[in-house]
Each structure stands twice: as structure tokens, then as C-alpha cells.
Amino acid sequence: MGAIQNTQIVLAERPVGDIDLKKTFRTDKTSLSTELGPNEILVKVLFISLDPAMRGWMRDVRSYIRPVRINEVMRSADVAQVIKSNNSDYKVGELVRATAGWQEYAVLQPSDDLVKIKAFPGVSPSTYLGVLGLTGLTAYFGLYEVGEIVKKGGPNCTVVVSGAAGATGSVAAQIAKHVFGCRVIGIAGSQDKCDYLVNELGLDVGLNYKSKTFFKELSAATPKLIDIFFDNTGGDILDGCLRRIAFQGRIIVCGAISTYNSVEPKGPAYYSALITQRARMEGFIVFDYAKQYAKATEDMSNWIKEGKLKSRETVVQGIENAPVALVKLFNGDNTGKMLVKVADEDSKSRL
Numbered sequence: 001m002g003a004i005q006n007t008q009i010v011l012a013e014r015p016v017g018d019i020d021l022k023k024t025f026r027t028d029k030t031s032l033s034t035e036l037g038p039n040e041i042l043v044k045v046l047f048i049s050l051d052p053a054m055r056g057w058m059r060d061v062r063s064y065i066r067p068v069r070i071n072e073v074m075r076s077a078d079v080a081q082v083i084k085s086n087n088s089d090y091k092v093g094e095l096v097r098a099t100a101g102w103q104e105y106a107v108l109q110p111s112d113d114l115v116k117i118k119a120f121p122g123v124s125p126s127t128y129l130g131v132l133g134l135t136g137l138t139a140y141f142g143l144y145e146v147g148e149i150v151k152k153g154g155p156n157c158t159v160v161v162s163g164a165a166g167a168t169g170s171v172a173a174q175i176a177k178h179v180f181g182c183r184v185i186g187i188a189g190s191q192d193k194c195d196y197l198v199n200e201l202g203l204d205v206g207l208n209y210k211s212k213t214f215f216k217e218l219s220a221a222t223p224k225l226i227d228i229f230f231d232n233t234g235g236d237i238l239d240g241c242l243r244r245i246a247f248q249g250r251i252i253v254c255g256a257i258s259t260y261n262s263v264e265p266k267g268p269a270y271y272s273a274l275i276t277q278r279a280r281m282e283g284f285i286v287f288d289y290a291k292q293y294a295k296a297t298e299d300m301s302n303w304i305k306e307g308k309l310k311s312r313e314t315v316v317q318g319i320e321n322a323p324v325a326l327v328k329l330f331n332g333d334n335t336g337k338m339l340v341k342v343a344d345e346d347s348k349s350r351l
């Protein structure tokens with residue numbers, strides 16, 4: 001019976017506050033049998049997606065998904081290559097997106113999470129974890145389903161996006177700007193990122209939330225107030241945008257990264273603006289729209305081809321660096337999608 005050595009990173013301890021690189025995770029070298037059961041496939045992980053939501057998956061609380069268990073391989077979406085197959089739908093050499101976790105190899109059964117990647121020329125497989133992956137889909141459904149952009153979008157619509165230089169925010173901002181023609185203000189954590197938003201992604205304004213004059217600049221950039229706020233960060237930025245929300249404005253509560261490491265949650269102070277402005281603030285989870293992923297992916301593939309959607313990746317090398325890469329997300333070290341590259345795609349990947 002064959003076996004291969006498999007490096008796995010497991011959740012060793014639930015962090016309280018910030019992730020502790022010495023305690024939160026543990027690297028295990030294990031042996032994985034290459035004998036497959038009916039319908040199973042063996043995959044080699046190529047890229048791991050790093051997501052702020054992972055911090056939530058480490059908490060033992062009620063959520064939209066069960067917590068990662070102690071000593072369980074850390075959960076992640078990966079792009080992987082089939083290297084052995086007992087399933088005629090998945091051939092050796094093909095690429096898939098799967099929830100395979102922080103490990104080099106995995107044995108998988110067909111499931112809703114196991115999706116074949118149909119890459120088109122000029123698009124790297126890692127794109128299926130970014131613009132054409134869950135973060136891109138999150139931007140799309142947040143704007144369409146919660147932001148009502150089809151109804152509200154256009155040149156008279158002011159859209160503000162926080163976390164705008166990140167994976168989700170950069171896609172949301174570009175759809176609002178280049179598909180719906182809105183006035184778009186992107187918020188990010190450095191001048192370099194703000195320059196990227198304006199000069200490369202074509203947004204109207206980039207605002208650095210770390211600037212001492214940020215709230216003044218936000219007011220100046222939104223003379224007609226904010227019709228749609230796509231919020232990835234929560235915290236003080238959310239409060240600042242609540243103060244600028246327009247009549248019947250929409251706040252898309254996509255994420256709240258500024259609070260994910262907090263021991264005690266802190267709510268927004270200016271929520272009464274929702275009453276006075278008859279505005280709506282609504283959360284969502286991208287998985288709710290799974291039945292519409294195919295149409296959204298087709299739209300976004302077309303926008304990439306038409307030059308309306310650009311993307312960047314920040315790639316950290318080596319599975320052993322997955323924990324560090326996760327911490328980097330919270331420090332704002334990434335522009336665009338944060339990934340770990342685990343292995344190269346192999347044209348002769350066969351066991």
C-alpha cells in the first residue's frame with residue numbers, strides 16, 4: 001500500500017486576541033495513504049487562500065460554519081491538481097478548487113466544494129481563489145443583492161469601499177466604477193495603496209484611513225453623501241461612513257476585519273443615522289448565493305477580458321509560511337488577494 005509524506009498545519013490552540021505564531025498553530029509531518037476508496041481523488045495543493053474569516057473559524061462560537069477543531073487541519077479554500085483518481089469525472093492533471101486546508105496533499109470526495117477550474121488564456125489558476133473565487137463573488141453579490149446597485153448605480157451614485165486595496169474591496173470598487181459608472185471612493189491603509197486605487201484601478205478618490213485628517217477628507221470626497229457603502233472593515237471607518245450616509249443609503253456589511261482580533265466587540269456609535277436617513281445596513285454571506293455563482297463568474301470573466309476588472313496577488317512562498325501570511329492580512333501587508341504558493345503545477349503529475 002503506497003503512502004506519501006504530507007505536511008499539515010493544524011489549529012493547536014484557540015487564540016484570545018491576536019494570533020500567536022508560537023502557539024496558535026502546529027506543523028505536523030504525517031503519512032497519507034495513496035490507496036483511494038470509491039470515487040475518491042488525491043490532490044496536490046498548489047495555492048492556499050488566506051482569508052480574514054479564518055480568524056472567526058478559530059472561535060468556538062455560533063457562526064455560519066462550524067469552528068475548526070483543535071488539532072484539525074486549518075480550513076482553507078485551495079487550488080489543487082488531481083494526481084490520482086478513482087473518479088472518471090476528475091482526471092489526473094486537472095485543476096480543482098476545494099476546501100482542502102493547510103496541507104500539501106488531500107484525499108477528497110466529490111462535494112459542492114469540489115469545483116473543476118476551467119481556466120481561460122491569460123488567467124492563472126490562482127485567480128480562482130481571488131477575482132474568480134469567493135472574494136470576487138463576495139464583491140459581486142454584496143453589490144447586487146445587498147447594495148441594490150442595479151437600481152441605484154450610475155454617475156449620480158456615490159459608492160465608498162473600505163478595504164479597497166484588498167481582494168474583495170478591489171473587485172467591489174471596480175465593479176461599481178467600471179460596470180455601473182458610479183463615483184467611487186476607496187479607503188485603504190497607506191498612500192501607496194491609495195495611489196494604486198486611483199492610478200491603476202481608476203477609482204475617483206483614494207483615502208488613507210491612517211491619515212490624521214481622514215474624516216475631513218472623507219467629508220470632502222462625499223459632497224453628495226454616500227449612497228452605497230461596501231464595508232470590509234467596520235470600526236471607526238464604519239462610524240465615519242454612517243455619519244455621511246445618504247437618504248435611503250445602503251451599507252453592505254461584508255466584513256469587519258478591524259474587530260476580528262478584539263476580545264470584546266465594539267458596536268458603531270452613529271447607527272441612529274439609519275433611522276434619520278431611512279438607510280439600511282445588512283450583512284450577508286457569499287455562500288447564500290451559491291446557485292448563482294456560474295452567472296457571476298461568467299460576468300466577471302467577461303469584465304476581466306474587457307479590461308474592467310484588474311487584480312493583484314500577494315504571494316507568500318511555502319506551506320510553512322501560511323500562519324505568517326494570515327497574520328500579514330491583519331497588518332495590511334497584502335495588496336489584492338493574499339495567497340500561499342505550496343507547489344508548482346505539474347504537467348506529469350501522476351502517482
Ligand SMILES: NC(=O)c1ccc[n+]([C@@H]2O[C@H](COP(=O)([O-])OP(=O)(O)OC[C@H]3O[C@@H](n4cnc5c(N)ncnc54)[C@H](OP(=O)(O)O)[C@@H]3O)[C@@H](O)[C@H]2O)c1
Nearest residue numbers: 138166167168188189232233255256257258284285286332
Ligand atoms: N460576507 C462574506 O461572505 C465575506 C466573504 C469574504 C470576505 N469577507 C470579508 O471581507 C473583508 C475583506 O476580506 P479579503 O479576503 O478581501 O481580505 P483583504 O481585504 O484582501 O485583506 C484584508 C485587508 O484588511 C485591511 N485591514 C486590516 N486590519 C484593518 C483595520 N484594523 N482597519 C482597517 N483595515 C484593516 C488591510 O488593508 P489596509 O492596508 O487597507 O489596512 C488588509 O490588507 C474581510 O472583513 C472579510 O471577512 C466577507
